[in-house]
Amino acid sequence: GALVYQYPRRTICKSGTSMRMECQAVGFQATSVAWYRQSPQKTFELIALSTVNSAIKYEQNFTQEKFPISHPNLSFSSMTVLNAYLEDRGLYLCGASAETLYFGSGTRLTVL
Amino acid sequence: GDSVTQTEGLVTLTEGLPVMLNCTYQTIYSNPFLFWYVQHLNESPRLLLKSFTDNKRTEHQGFHATLHKSSSSFHLQKSSAQLSDSALYYCANMGYKLTFGTGTSLLVDP
Numbered sequence: 199g200a201l202v203y204q205y206p207r208r209t210i211c212k213s214g215t216s217m218r219m220e221c222q223a224v225g226f227q228a229t230s231v232a233w234y235r236q237s238p239q240k241t242f243e244l245i246a247l248s249t250v251n252s253a254i255k256y257e258q259n260f261t262q263e264k265f266p267i268s269h270p271n272l273s274f275s276s277m278t279v280l281n282a283y284l285e286d287r288g289l290y291l292c293g294a295s296a297e298t299l300y301f302g303s304g305t306r307l308t309v310l
Numbered sequence: 311g312d313s314v315t316q317t318e319g320l321v322t323l324t325e326g327l328p329v330m331l332n333c334t335y336q337t338i339y340s341n342p343f344l345f346w347y348v349q350h351l352n353e354s355p356r357l358l359l360k361s362f363t364d365n366k367r368t369e370h371q372g373f374h375a376t377l378h379k380s381s382s383s384f385h386l387q388k389s390s391a392q393l394s395d396s397a398l399y400y401c402a403n404m405g406y407k408l409t410f411g412t413g414t415s416l417l418v419d420p
Contacts, residue, residue: 206329212371221318224325232408240367240398240412240413241410241412241413242410243398244407244408247406247407251343281334289354291354293408295408298345298357299345299357299402299404299408300357300362301354301355301356302354303353
């Protein structure tokens, strides 16, 4: 079956520092990887959509300078949150898909 | 752009009663691809159902939904709610990206 591993599950970082999260697709080829942030109100914000062999498309209010993403092959993607501040707190989800989007377990970011 | 509407923020019902969670969508694509995801407490969303076939019922784990292009709907139903069904349910539409509704919290009481 299709599985998506995301790590770390939780991370705490000091304000102004950076943290990186990774996503691994197992059992299928992830031609697209979408990074979402789930707000405290439980709504989903798409940060960016990465399709192999295409430019990464960032949504409004999110930039490559703040959330650089790497998607080097069909099984792996990573995203870094640079200079994290309180407003960056939340649950970050990677969704990998060939046709259907499967989510990783999420990375819960706490910023002190 | 695409949008998904889930009108109920919270649905509370008693175990054993039927469940219906509403979902309507707007899309520029002629062939919509609709999904229901379920998210239990402290977990990530998990795919529950999906469909791109008009007027065909799709079922999984006791839940079912039918995509109706005529009414742009993909309502989620279950004949008898269980306590373990308490969770957040998200309807989503795949355009160039997956667009989520705001979610419906289902609370099943004993």
